[in-house]
Amino acid sequence: MRFMAAYDFMETARNTNAWLGATARTMGSYPALALAPHPAFRLMAAWGEVTERTFQRMVVKPDWNILPIPGADDQDHVVTPRIEMPRPFGDLVRFEVQGRAPMERRILLVAPMSGHYATLCRSTVASLLPDADVWVTDWHNARDIPVSCGKFDVEDYTLYLTDFMRHLGPDVNVIAVCQPAPLTLAATALLAEQEPKAQPSTLTLIGGPIDPDAARTEVTDFGRRVTMGQLEQSMVQRVGFQHAGAGRMVYPGLLQLASFMSMNAETHGTAFWNQIMAVANGSASDHDKHNRFYDEYLAVMDMPAEFYLSTVERIFKGLEVAQNRFTVAGHMIDIGSITDVAVKTVEGGRDDISAPGQCVAALDLLTGLPDAKKASYLEPEAGHYGIFAGRSWRKNIRPLVLDFIDANAGRPVPKRRGSKRQGPEAPGGENVHAFPV
Template identity: 70%
Template sequence: MRIPMSYDMMETARVTNQWLGATAQAIGAYPAMGMVPNPMFQLLSAWGDITERSFDRMVSRPDWGIHTVTGPDGRDHVVTIETEVDRPFGNLIRFQVSGRPDKPRKVLVVAPMSGHYATLLRTTVKSLLIDAEVWVTDWHNARDIPVSEGKFDIEDYTRYLVDFIRAVGPEANVVAVCQPVPLALAATAWLAEHAPEAQPRSLTLIGGPVDPDANPTEVTDFGRRVTMGQLDRMVIQNVGIKYAGTGRMVYPGLLQLASFIGMNSERHANAFWNQIVAKAKGDASNNDRHNRFYDEYLAVMDMTAEFYLSTVERIFKKREIATNSFTLDGQPVDIGRITQVPVMIVEGEDDDISAPGQCLAALDLLTGLPPERTKVHLEPGAGHYGIFAGRSWRQNIRPLVLDFFDAAAGDTKAARAANVHSARHDRAHPHHGTDRTPI
């Protein structure tokens, strides 16, 4: 419920738990406790260490941690991150590989704005960087954006995508993961109608809610159960005085994290208890599998209230993308305008966030795209995270996506050659021009 200083109260609770963890760790690890032959103190120290680390990570922006890439010459090439487009609510960044000739594949990874930082796609980016030049949409934490920068809703998000695609160029292979899938579809459709020369080379949609009602999940059901007024009152808060965005209305990342954990509370509880026991036994390490996952998973960011509410209302409730009724600046965005950009759809069989069928619904909207320019892959046994960052991605999906990029490049060359041939034919036989069907 929104009450005065509720954001600061939530932050106070987080800091208190972090302090309790640090205190417990200090008491349990105090040298004098070694004289007491009781494992309780090892467990207390382990609980404190993991608790302090967990609550600290909730306000820490993770580092990309991609420092080198091994090139075809067998040498490690240094990776630097360059900002190519700087915007108040998000940047377009490029992972520049020093000393390596540019790869012919250009990939724009559209990261979700759903409570986590773009670094959630770290393994995705690293795996693509081996064989491609990679750009990523790096969204900013709303609590750090001054109110003077104005609003940011799903239409603003779509405009950002349009500009980012244009910045990478028409050779961009756009890969949208989860939340931005429907908006990446809309941005591509807008370009197809208003700036066809800037259309991306291909569009890959991974586990996103094009039609949330195609196969409802707990996430989509929640959006249907509550009214917009209830949602506004329950989850929207004012950023506290500690941050640059003080006064901005946001959906706090901590609330989003609580909902994520609540969906699989038993699994997370078991994971933390097992880690506490491992820490007490001396079997845990600073960079083990548990810490690598939860250091990223617990790092959350705030979303602007208008973005969160417009997403729920227009994507989940009104289903504007699913019904092809989405508008941008008051103008209809017709998904059927996509006629040349090949589209690949990837879903996970066990995805409990965006269930199979939700992303596949895009095919019904691509009425102008020939079937041979679409590709669909359902990954057996894969959950939501696995289809873009897990073993399923590395071993099965990534090779298919790279092959799709290459096929799209061939289609583009063929289409350009056909267009050149048609243009020459028109000049030689102008009276035939009106009878030709566009490719």
Template identity: 70%
Template sequence: MRYMVAYDMMEAARNTNQWMGASAQALASYPIFSMIPNPALSWMAAWGEVTERSFERMITKPDWGIRTFTERGRDHLVKIETVLEKPFGNLIHFNISGRAERPRKVLLVAPMSGHYATLLRSTVKSLLVDCEVYVTDWHNARDIPVSAGKFDVEDYTLYLVDFIREMGPDSHVIAICQPAPLTLAATAYLAEREPEAQPRTLTLIGGPVDPDATPTEVTDFGRRVTMGQLEAMMVQRVGFKYAGVGRPVYPGLLQLSSFISMNVDRHSQAFVDQITRVARHEASDHDAHNRFYDEYLAVMDMPAEFYLSTVERLFKNREVARNVFTVNGEQVDIGQITSVAVKSVEGANDDISAPGQCIAALDLCTGLPDNMKASHVEPGAGHYGIFAGRSWRDNIRPLVLDFIDRNGSGSPRSASRKAPVHKIAVA
């Protein structure tokens, strides 16, 4: 019960700050005060506007914001369809009305690491041009009733198995960041048990397949604390306000405090600068600051079982890295992957999953011929840039699409024609 109280106290603090921001903005904006101009009131209103927006976004799931697609001067509507619905996450498809189906069928495996799948918005936009795009849309654990049961790394793996099976054998999987080792395990699971359901290619981007290959501050965190300490410090139970009341979670607000603490000076300066811009009427609703922080501050609760089992089994025990990962008591042998082309992508300046952690997947694929393995290290790129920044758009995306084409249309399992790469506007 005390954990529910702690959860509700965090929510109460968030709610109070949102209310204080709204109150300050409303009070400082009374027309009567404009009779005697006072810069302090302008700054008070600006502080209130930025504060209210920031704390409100913490409990709001961002919208994908992908509504139209323009091809050869013709606008198409983009409809987000749920292909497979499950308690902890859905498989969604970005269906472009009136456009012929693209031969490249891509599944983007989004991280379950604090932010919503919408963090991959720009990645989705860039791939919509040439691909049929599907995404794993994970749910906020606070909204999932306790009756739905647990969700740990094995359940996550089996969800991916179901999603890949639903996609069909001519699909291509791209796993970004945290899900890379579990997506590799899910592919191996299918290779051994349902080889006809395997995807055509698997691309792993910036994921900790072997966190000990090149440890970072983030991946080495689990070694500095015991599992008991981690559970005591990080796990709380969802409070009475949400449908998941009583469910043990790693709260999103607690995760956000950790995110911000890593670069507290930079974030503090960003908010001071934004308050200044609002006070000077230089800010807009969709300026660079709001676009970034509307997404960055939107956090979701993570199932406690998933968080704890990730730290213990993937980081502490390195089960995937040592090829001893099990699902329902049966080992998943990554060496069973023999017909799925695998590519790793890393950023040379990645301080979350440093170079070496992701490419370790290729050594684990002992049953895969060398001509079906590929790797790329992007010079000068950080963690975010390898899947959503300029490095992704200019260099990595073309390489990934070329890898998909070489191992899709030219492989024995497919006779489809190589598709061209288009440059088309997506809004």
């Protein structure tokens, strides 16, 4: 698998399917066929439209498209994402709310590097902006990063996070979603040891695999079954010549997409068939629920091979964070060195990616933190997606997180303005596999 030919074969297959969809849509829409109003032609055109859109979205980085934010002055303020700290493998992006004074709450949202772009957290960002200034880690597609930029593994990821936190200062509140939770915890501990004044004010860990052995899931079972050699041979490919990162070893986005769609194949198959019928019946629209969700869900990015392999080997197999022996640049980090940062964990009762128990394990590692600065919350009916971007996040979890931030900043809990729902909504419920490793 570790050849450009394998990578280019997948891209060729994607291109071919997009072409087949476009061809079917065009042929089924010929004006002359209207003289023979057979439903098969309409169905052909509908299948082609959905197929073409599906395979085209796989190589498009979505825009943030955050709607204007209502302010205390009863005006809507335009939101503009700006790169504040550029880096080869990922930028620190700030969402500037035009014409609004700086907010007391400052939040860094650590988005996952696990197959999707940071824009999958669009609705999370949009829900926080009315009440805070927000920054996000915007990771780059590895296929667009030249080989000359070097490697990027879990240690580099951790150092990126420490640089971002140091830049934002001690009054920032960090929220880590899923995959980066253990590395964000390690980055905070590293700052506690080396630059205590640069630590964030609070740390919220949402659905992250701090201790993958605390609760078994299909993801953790896969990590135990497959050896690192098998993983490298079957999952790693070399970027083809048509991209700036030609020659870089990656875990391809298209391979990831095939993997985690197969985990919910029946749900996805039903959703696409229903959309084809909706297009054929004329009841679909460009921005309906299906398109909003899948335009985001299907947009995947390549992951640096060394990051993917080191995540599996050190976080899932080696349990280095879970056992408090994670090292960065030869230095073993002691998570117990965190003594001032308030830490909250959030889990979903129906989360089958990071099952309940995996994230709350972080609190046991914080041996130097007073119990008064520890908190945990379990949303019983929420799946993986719901705890950071779905209905459960909007209605229950977001208010609790903001209250947690205020309580540890010594501020009274203010009256908040409502936030508009933005971003994709999972079809058929919220328990959709969004971030499998």
